[in-house]
Amino acid sequence: MMEEHCDGVRQSFEFLFYEIIKYFTNQTKHLSDGHTTAMHLIENMGYRIGQRSIESPRFTSEIEVVKFICRGYWSHLFQKDISTLKTNNADVYVLIDSEFPYLTRIEPSQLYSPNVEMILAFACGLxxxxxxxxxxxxxxNAEIPRIPTCNLSFHCPGVTSF
Structure with a gap:
């Protein structure tokens, strides 16, 4: 029963999210850089939601932050953990979600559509x-090696401690 409720909430948010994409696309279509502006607006919306979604626990190491993002934060947003975490052991991390929720209904032929770019911009913002x-x-940064997998990489230049 609880899983059905979560699926309903997730589907409702996905519907709302696609409507937001349409709204920003329509609001910026008259601009010469409308698509870029819409992507920027959606990424900023994701950023603000991401900022407000976390009560700021204090971590003492970079790996504690990354583990929290993979287990706690991602689970809070999508009711599941990140599939895989990779790092170059410096300051670049790659979070791999093998079934990113907003890509599960996307056909491979739609991979390069403007809506997919908006989805990735929102995920980066979150x-x-x-x-x-x-x-x-x-x-x-985000990339899609294959639908519905999403790779989110983040680079923390100059971060040495927390």
């Missing part, structure tokens, strides 16, 4: 905002 709330300033 991660960047969450990390920002934990005191980590970073650059976040």
């Amino acid at each position: 991660l960047r905002g969450g990390l920002s709330s934990l005191g980590v300033s970073c650059i976040v």
Whole structure:
């Protein structure tokens, strides 16, 4: 019963999210850089949501922050953990979600559609905002190696301790 409720909430949010994409796309279509502006607005929306989604526990190491993002924060957002975490043991981490919720209904032929770019921008914003709330300033990028997998990489230049 609880799982059905979570699925309903998730589906409702996905529907709302796609409507938000349409709204920003329509609001910026008259601009010469409308698509870029819409992506920026959606990424910022994700950032603000990410910032507000975390009560700021204090961590003493970078790996504690990353573990919290993978287990606590991602689970809070999507009711599941990150599938895989990779790092270059420096300041770059790659979070791999093998079934990213907003990509499960996307067909492979739609991989390069503007909506998919908006989904990735929002995901980057969520991660960047969450990390920002934990005191980590970073650059976040996303890529789709194959549908519905999403790889989110973040680079924390100059972060040596928390």
